[in-house]
Amino acid sequence: MKRICTILAATVLTLSILTGCSEIGGYPGSHPSSRPNGGNSGSGSSSGQTPGSDSGSSSSGSDKDPAEASPWKYLKTGYYDSSSDKVVYTGGISLTGYTGNALSGNVILPSKVDGQQVTEIGTSLFSGNSSITSVTIPEGVKYISYSAFKDCSQLTRVQLPSTLEIIRGYAFQNCQKLTNIKLPSGLRLIESNAFEFDKNLTEITIPGSVKEIEYHAFCGCNRLAKLTLQEGLESIGSSAFRSLSITELTLPSTVTYVDVQAFSGCTSLERLIIRDSPAGSPNEQHTLTFEHCSLDLCLKLKDVYIPKRLTKIEIPFWVDLNHVYYGGTKEEWEKVNQVIELPYSEIFYESKMPAL
Numbered sequence: 144m145k146r147i148c149t150i151l152a153a154t155v156l157t158l159s160i161l162t163g164c165s166e167i168g169g170y171p172g173s174h175p176s177s178r179p180n181g182g183n184s185g186s187g188s189s190s191g192q193t194p195g196s197d198s199g200s201s202s203s204g205s206d207k208d209p210a211e212a213s214p215w216k217y218l219k220t221g222y223y224d225s226s227s228d229k230v231v232y233t234g235g236i237s238l239t240g241y242t243g244n245a246l247s248g249n250v251i252l253p254s255k256v257d258g259q260q261v262t263e264i265g266t267s268l269f270s271g272n273s274s275i276t277s278v279t280i281p282e283g284v285k286y287i288s289y290s291a292f293k294d295c296s297q298l299t300r301v302q303l304p305s306t307l308e309i310i311r312g313y314a315f316q317n318c319q320k321l322t323n324i325k326l327p328s329g330l331r332l333i334e335s336n337a338f339e340f341d342k343n344l345t346e347i348t349i350p351g352s353v354k355e356i357e358y359h360a361f362c363g364c365n366r367l368a369k370l371t372l373q374e375g376l377e378s379i380g381s382s383a384f385r386s387l388s389i390t391e392l393t394l395p396s397t398v399t400y401v402d403v404q405a406f407s408g409c410t411s412l413e414r415l416i417i418r419d420s421p422a423g424s425p426n427e428q429h430t431l432t433f434e435h436c437s438l439d440l441c442l443k444l445k446d447v448y449i450p451k452r453l454t455k456i457e458i459p460f461w462v463d464l465n466h467v468y469y470g471g472t473k474e475e476w477e478k479v480n481q482v483i484e485l486p487y488s489e490i491f492y493e494s495k496m497p498a499l
Contacts, residue, residue, distance in 0.1 A: 263286040
């Protein structure tokens with residue numbers, strides 16, 4: 144199995160012995176002293192816009208003056224091919240550190256360093272930075288690694304490239320001033336805790352290219368009042384959208400699994416619409432499971448629209464629903480009702496979903 148990733152530092156020694164490689168994509172962030180104002184590296188002396196080197200600077204030992212070397216540190220990226228027992232380099236690099244003047248204000252990251260394409264923002268690269276206010280990530284970057292911008296207390300805006308595929312765990316956790324971020328249409332995965340506790344996010348659209356949102360991804364974003372989930376999403380992890388301020392939620396017809404407490408604590412939620420799969424569509428036979436407590440503490444929830452593809456749902460007894468609209472017959476509902484406890488005041492069978 145081929146898995147593209149930045150090879151963790153713990154595997155570098157082993158793989159070097161196996162292959163004789165001395166520079167494998169390592170564990171970014173393993174040089175905290177070179178992180179751009181991360182941790183305790185100071186408040187920085189520059190301000191305003193801080194551009195990266197887009198054309199790539201020469202490294203020392205080349206035909207140019209070593210003084211012109213790029214201030215960015217990096218490691219090559221690649222994957223381990225178990226079938227050949229070799230490391231295959233992908234031609235990109237991961238930014239792991241910065242040795243220039245501390246970055247602050249508006250930062251534009253380089254698309255190339257020493258002529259090599261930047262494909263990853265390394266682990267903990269900006270973690271704890273208290274000076275940057277906005278970041279532009281260049282085209283060509285595919286991965287934002289673990290904790291890359293965690294605890295950036297002044298970060299308000301991030302511009303993501305169309306090439307981005309994966310946002311790793313904790314990447315933007317606790318960026319409490321972050322208000323504006325647009326997820327690109329090619330994004331495939333949002334890992335656990337990626338935007339957790341970003342308390343000033345007010346809206347987010349999850350593009351249809353994203354198949355899975357892992358646990359706690361947007362947990363605690365308690366000012367997030369507009370959540371748009373586009374067709375294509377399949378799985379929502381536990382507590383992924385816990386404690387938001389949404390009043391209405393529509394789940395796309397492609398969703399098949401909602402884990403425990405996924406929307407728990409959304410105390411302003413009043414209406415839930417779960418889209419059914421259109422007849423003849425590839426999703427027509429998809430079932431849907433709502434695990435227990437997925438709607439826990441949604442105390443204002445009054446109206447729920449449920450498709451006939453539903454197999455399991457639990458709504459706590461203290462949620463005082465007014466109406467349940469079910470897309471199937473009473474007989475079909477009773478089969479579902481054997482595995483759930485749903486206290487409702489009135490249920491309507493063979494109901495049509497509200498228009499988009």
